Amino acid sequence: MADVNKDRFIERLNAIQQKSDPKKKVVRKVNKDGLVVEVVKPRRKKLLPIKSMVTIALIFVMFKGFVLAQLGADEYESRIDTLKKGPSAQVFAAFLLDSDPATEAMARGLRVVMPGK
Incomplete structure (x- = not known):
């Protein structure tokens, strides 16, 4: 039987690693119910600066x-x-x-x- 707390902990760790990746961009959005959520988007690589x-x-x-x-x-x-x-x-x-x-x-x-x- 899987431990629920361990699964949630691993999910949170994965979310932190995903947000700390410099190749990804974290955008904060407000849902319809007023909750602020963080959405991870990949950064676009600029061809010419x-x-x-x-x-x-x-x-x-x-x-x-x-x-x-x-x-x-x-x-x-x-x-x-x-x-x-x-x-x-x-x-x-x-x-x-x-x-x-x-x-x-x-x-x-x-x-x-x-x-x-």
């Missing part, structure tokens, strides 16, 4: 703006044109490094701060 991607893009635009401010628009464009004439990897790099409005705005802001050109 949005904040990291935005940060990387911002740093890349800042880098392009710094280089544009340091070299000047004419020299920067001549170097991009040189890249466009190379093999496919250089053409792709030229596409990424081509100046855009955000890069030009960053360069204008940096020219005010940076000594030189």
Whole structure:
């Protein structure tokens, strides 16, 4: 004959282990009768961390703006044109490094701060 208290104890232990699993998310919901219950849901794995991607893009635009401010628009464009004439990897790099409005705005802001050109 099974011990009822032992079965309930094992159920509670399993529930605690399930809630403490970092791969699962515990959500508290209110039933119709007003009782608060905890429901365990699996966490979704994010494919791309949005904040990291935005940060990387911002740093890349800042880098392009710094280089544009340091070299000047004419020299920067001549170097991009040189890249466009190379093999496919250089053409792709030229596409990424081509100046855009955000890069030009960053360069204008940096020219005010940076000594030189």
